Amino acid sequence: MADKTATVTIEKVVQGGKGLARFEGRVVLVDRVLPGEDVRVSLRPRKGVTAGEFPEVLASSPLRVVSDCPFYSRCGGCDFRHTGYETELELKQSILLETLRRIGKVLLSPAELAVIASPRRNRYRIRTRFQCDGGRKGFFAKASHDIVPVDDCLLMPEHLAPVLRKTRCRNAFYLETHPVLDTVYRYRKPGEFDTVELDFPGYTLMHCPGNFIQANRFLLNQFVETVREFAGKGERLCELFAGSGFLTLPLSRQFSKLSAVEWSHSAVEMMRKSLEINGISNVSISERDCARWNPEPCDVLVLDPPREGMTGELARKINQSGIPRIVYVSCDAATLGRDIRRLDQYRVEKAVLIDMFPGTAHFETMIRLSKK
Numbered sequence: 001m002a003d004k005t006a007t008v009t010i011e012k013v014v015q016g017g018k019g020l021a022r023f024e025g026r027v028v029l030v031d032r033v034l035p036g037e038d039v040r041v042s043l044r045p046r047k048g049v050t051a052g053e054f055p056e057v058l059a060s061s062p063l064r065v066v067s068d069c070p071f072y073s074r075c076g077g078c079d080f081r082h083t084g085y086e087t088e089l090e091l092k093q094s095i096l097l098e099t100l101r102r103i104g105k106v107l108l109s110p111a112e113l114a115v116i117a118s119p120r121r122n123r124y125r126i127r128t129r130f131q132c133d134g135g136r137k138g139f140f141a142k143a144s145h146d147i148v149p150v151d152d153c154l155l156m157p158e159h160l161a162p163v164l165r166k167t168r169c170r171n172a173f174y175l176e177t178h179p180v181l182d183t184v185y186r187y188r189k190p191g192e193f194d195t196v197e198l199d200f201p202g203y204t205l206m207h208c209p210g211n212f213i214q215a216n217r218f219l220l221n222q223f224v225e226t227v228r229e230f231a232g233k234g235e236r237l238c239e240l241f242a243g244s245g246f247l248t249l250p251l252s253r254q255f256s257k258l259s260a261v262e263w264s265h266s267a268v269e270m271m272r273k274s275l276e277i278n279g280i281s282n283v284s285i286s287e288r289d290c291a292r293w294n295p296e297p298c299d300v301l302v303l304d305p306p307r308e309g310m311t312g313e314l315a316r317k318i319n320q321s322g323i324p325r326i327v328y329v330s331c332d333a334a335t336l337g338r339d340i341r342r343l344d345q346y347r348v349e350k351a352v353l354i355d356m357f358p359g360t361a362h363f364e365t366m367i368r369l370s371k372k
Contacts, residue, residue, distance in 0.1 A: 004042070004043045005040060005041065005042050005043065006023045006024075006028070006040070006041060006043055006052075007038060007039070007040045007041075007058065008021035008022065008023050008028055008030070008038070008039060008041060008052060009021055009036070009037070009038050010030065010033045010034060010035055010036060010037045010038075010039065011035065012035050012094070012098075013033075013034070013035060013091045013094070013095065014029070014095060014098070015095050015099055015333055015334060015361070016029075016079075016361050017031070017032075017079030017080060017091075017095075017360070017361030018030060018031055018361075019031070019032075019033035019034070019035070019037070019039075019052075021039075021052065023043070023050070026050045027049060027050065028041065028043065028049075028050045028051070028052045029049055029050070029051055029052065030051075030052035030055050031055070031079070031142055032055070032079065032082050033055055033057070033082075034060075034061035034063055034064055034082070034083060034087075035061065036059075036061050037057055037058075037059060037060055037061050037064070038057075038058040038059035039052070039055040039056060039057050039058060040055070040056040040058055041053060041054065041055050041056075042054050046143075051143070061083075063083050063084065063087045064082055064083060065082065065083055065084055067081040067082055068081065068122075068154065069081050069154050071138075071139075071148055071150050071153075074141055074148045075138070075139050075141065075148045075150065076139060076140045076141050076142040076143070076144070076148070077139045077153070077155070077359075077360070078155070078359040078360055079359070079360050079361040080358075080359055080360070080361070081359055085117070085121045085358065088355075088358065088359075089115055089117055089355060092115075092353060092355065092361075092363050093110060093113055093115050093353055094110075095333065095361075096113065096333050096353055096363070096365060097109075097110065097113060099333040099334055099336075099337050100333070100336070100337050100340070100351075102337070103334055103337030103338055103341065104336070104337030104338070104339075104340040104341050105341055106337070106340055106348050108348070108351060112351065113351050113352070113353060114351070114352040114353070115352070115353045115355065116219070116222060116226070116352060116353070116354045116355065117355050117358075118216055118218055118219055118355050118356070118358045119218045119219070120218055120358075121358040121359060122154045122155065122358075122359070123154065123155070123156065123157050123158055124155060124157075124215070124216045124217055124218050124219075124358065125153075125155045125156055125157070125215055125216070125217075126176060126177055126179055126213060126214075126215055126216070126217050127174055127175070127176040127177075127209075127210075127213070127215070128153060128155065128156045128160070128174065128175050128176075129172060129173075129174050130164070130167075130169070130172060130173055130174070130175065131147050131172050132147075132169035132170060132171055132172055132173065133147050135168070135169070135170075136149045137149065137150075137164070137167060137169050137173075138150040139153075150164075151164065151165050152164065152165075154359070155358075155359060155360075156175065157177045157182075157217075159177065159182045159184065160175045160177060160184055163175060163184050163186060167186065171188060172188070173186060173187065173188050174186070174187055174188070174210065176209045176210070177217070178196060178198075179198060179213075179217040179220055180198075180199070180217075183196075185209035185210075187209060187210055189210065190208060190209070190210025190211055190266075191208065191210060191266075192209075192210065193208065193209040193210070194208075195207065195208050195270070195273065196208075196209065200220075200221065200224065200249075200250070201221065202250075202253070203249045203250065203253075203274075203278045203280075204274070204277060204278060205244075205245065205246060205249060205274050206244070206270050206273045206274040206277065207244065207270070208266075208270060211244055211266065211267065211270065212243055212244070212267070213246065214246065214356060214364075215356050215357060216356040216357070216358075219354060219355075219356055222354070223354060223356070223364070224246070224247065224250050226352060226354065226366055227247055227250075227251070227302065227327060227329065227366065228250055228251065228254060230327045230350065230366055230368045231251055231254060231255075231300050231302055231325075231327050232254070232299075232300065232325070233254045233255065234254070234255050234256075234299030234300060235255065235256050235257065235299055236255060236256065236257045236258070236259070236296075236297065236298040236299055237251055237254075237255040237257075237258045237259070237298055237299060237300045237301075237302060238258075238259045238261070238295075238296055238298040238300075238301050238302070238323075239251065239258065239259070239260045239261065239301075239302045239303070240261050240290040240293060240301070240302070240303040240304075240305070240314075241261070241262065241290050241303055241304045241305045241306070242260035242261060242262040242267075242271065242285075242304075243262060243264070243267050243271075243304070244262075244267040244268075244270035244271050244274070245260070245270070245271035245274045245275065247302065247304065247329075248260045248271060248275075248283060249274055249275070249278060249280065251302065252275075252280050252282055252283050255282070255299070255300075256282060257282050257284070258282060258283045258284070259283075259284050259286065259296060259298070260283055260284070260285050260286070261285075261286045261288060261290050261293050262285070262286075262287060262290075263287065263288060263289045263290065265287060268285055268287045271285060272285065290303075290305070290310075290314065291310070291311045291313060291314050293314065293317070294317070295317050295318065295320070295321035295323065298323055299323075299324065299325065300323070300324075300325045300326070300327060301318065301321075301323045301325070301326045301327070302326075302327045302329070303326070303327075303328055303329070304328075304329035304330075305330070305335075306331075307331055307332045307335065308332075308335060309330070309332065309335030309336065309338060309339045310339050310342075312342060315339060315342035315343055316342075318343060319342075319343060319344065319345040319346075320345075322371070323371070324370065324371050325368065325369070325370055325371070326343070326346060326367075326368070326369040326370075327366065327367070327368050327369075328340075328366070328367045328368075328369065329364065329365075329366050330364065330365045330366075330367070331362065331363075331364055331365075333363075333365060336365055336367065340367065340369070343369060345371060345372055346369035346370060346371060346372060347369060347370060347372050348367055348368075348369055349368045349369060349370050350367070350368040351365065351366070351367050351368075352365070352366050353365055354366065
């Protein structure tokens, strides 16, 4: 089968931005195609599925456009630069709705899933990682560790491009920008720069370049405001996977008491600095593994776990906690669907897709759940 070619019709685009087709009873996944297109592909078995590689589009969709990126045909970074942004958003909404239905058993209509678009499709990324080999710097090709050399990236702010071109490297490195200023940070690992201040409406967040921060500099404020709206106001809020306080600080203004749990010592220290300079005294911090958290009485639980989501044990504890409302922030639709299904004592009240990663197959989702 390794050398077999086939002509297939793309039925839909699924998680990961891949087009789904069928050939001789097998599901075939194809990169960078659109629904309704006929493509000729080479069939390759990959991790339990069949990949349709080197697609040749025989009948193209009217929604297909010429990519604005000169590296798109080789670079593995983006997934949707062969169509317009409006179509990309529609595809992402469809992917999320189907994933929640298939894995989470949650039935939502498109009207029930709000979509927040990025104000700009390009030049939004705060941090970009570059691979390096033999002096060549760039990104990995699709499903490969071959490096595609680049001298710019349309997702990266313009003022980082001259720094990229001047960089001589032997190992992978990062370029990061201040979300508002044109300050550039180049490093191989976190901790090579001093802490910087990020000003948000009503508070200042301390941030060390290299530490986690949401990717899209144009959506940071709207991301925070959406979580605040979902959480509402009350007496007590518990936050799991709190990081360095990106959500903790603004949420502390809406609740009399906030309990934040985070396992990373460096993130906890950064959060303490932010709380101190803002004079916030109603936040208590617990430095431990969130999976071992024992539920506390609270009005709202906010959690923003890593891509792998929460453990089954944590879901069991939450189900038994009696907490009336949950705000779940997710960067992976599949694990979100799995975790919603685990939280069987709760129902979905509200959902929103925030496109923090235009051009790629990734996005953020916020779900508000209430006790049944």
